[in-house]
Amino acid sequence: MPLSRNAKVLSTKQPRVSKANPTAENVNPEKLLLQEESCQTKRSLSSPQGGPKKRSAFGDLTNAHKNHVVSGKKEAVKVVLQKNHTAQGVARNNEINLQKSMKKTPPTEVPAESKEDPTPEKPVPEQVPAVEDIDKEQLGDPYANAEYAKEIFEYMREREEKFILPNYMEKQSDISRDMRAILVDWMVEVQERYPPCVDDFLYICDDAYKREELIAMEISILTTLKFDINIPIPYRFLRRFAKCARASMETLTLARFLCEMTLQEYDYAQESPSKLAASCLLLALTMKNLGGWTPTLEYYSGYRAQDLHPLVKRLNFLLTYQPRDKLKAVRTKYSHRVFFEVAKAMPMDMLKLEEILKSC
Structure with missing residues (x-):
């Protein structure tokens, strides 16, 4: 055997x-x-008879x-x-134990009854917030073209990191914060819808400069910037984010008003354009009781609502106290009915604003 x-x-x-x-x-x-x-x-060495050593x-x-x-x-x-x-009987038990110790435990076989394919359970779908495709519609705007809009704004987000302004006030002594605010207020007042010609600039300056001097300064500025003047600005991001929220023109104008209010304040110069635009829109939506930050806004802006809360509070504080009452160009501009008189909107109570933001 x-x-x-x-x-x-x-x-x-x-x-x-x-x-x-x-x-x-x-x-x-x-x-x-x-x-x-x-x-x-084995024989035990201590046994004179050579008897077997017990185990x-x-x-x-x-x-x-x-x-x-x-x-x-x-x-x-x-x-x-x-x-x-x-x-x-003892040897048989020991042999079984020896086999168990020398061999790996084989995988447990599925019982014959369970080998039959059971009816698969339907997986419970996760509740993923819906994100709307905002680029499927073409509006004739080159910045909103359905084929290139996504890539354009991704490129702008990359470029805005290169144009975050440092604290240049500490490195120069030519102008102060007050002088900068006056200059910005004047630029808002004298802007026109279409780019003015050289003669218009000379007229605005009250002929303080000659044509040649104006053109020479323009060339100097472009040379210093290496003609890289396509700088991302909050307004471009604001229009796209407003499209994500399907905001009306009045709501977009209110957000633009909040955004232009920051032009005179040096403390906002170091904010990234996209984040400033998103915060202005969120405050405008909150002021008009139009809801919070939607999944679509979060997807296309790249910001969560919590990322914007500190800046939203600062913007509401700026709207409430208006530290520069003498510089009213921005407020006067947006008080016109062409701009829906959004400058007359009342700022939010800070405690109520914080309560609403916590629920977002």
């Missing part, structure tokens, strides 16, 4: 079975493994020398058979 596969772990040799043993032919593989283990048990894991299996049966003594044969029968 061939040995089991695990027999090779112990020995590849089979023990010789004595012909005097009448039960040798009936010994099963487990008993053979037992006898091999008994024969290969706690195998109990009484070390009395293999009693298995030599003397012919004619039936009682001795019975004793050996009884002991072998007892050892057989």
Whole structure:
């Protein structure tokens, strides 16, 4: 009878079975493994008789020398058979334990009943806020062209990082903050819808400069800027964000008014154009009770509502206290009915504004 596969772990040799043993032919593989283990048990160096050294894991299996049966003594044969029968059960248990320790536990098979393809459960869809495609409509505006709008504004977002103004007031002594505010107020007052010609500039300056001097200064400015004059401004971002919110022209004009109010204040010069535009729109939407920052606005602007809260509060504070009452060009401009008289809108209570922003 061939040995089991695990027999090779112990020995590849089979023990010789004595012909005097009448039960040798009936010994099963487990008993053979037992006898091999008994024969290969190491002799203890401390034993003068060279007796087998017992192993706690195998109990009484070390009395293999009693298995030599003397012919004619039936009682001795019975004793050996009884002991072998007892050892057989122990060896079988130990063999099972040995197999478990030497082999990795095989993966649990799926019960026959569960092997059948069960009816798949329908996955619960996640509640993903819907984002509207605002570029699917063409409005004739090159900045809102459906094919290029996304890439245009991604490019503008990259460029605006290069044009964040440093604190230049500390590095020059030609003008002060008040002088800068007066200059901006004057520029708002004298602007026209279309670019004026050179003669118009000379007239506005009351002929303080000659034509050649004006043109020379223009060339100097362009050369200094290396003709890189396509600077991202808040107004471009504001129009796109207003489109995301489907804001009316009146709401857009209110946001523009808030944005132009910051032109005179040097503290806002260091804000990124896109963030300033987003904050102006959020305050305008809040003032008109038109809702908060939608998923579409968050997607296209790149700002969460929480990112805009500090700047929104500052804008409302600026609208409330108007630190430069003498410079009224921006307020006068947006008080006209052409601009929906948005300059007459009342600022929000700061506590109410904070409460609304927390719910956004």
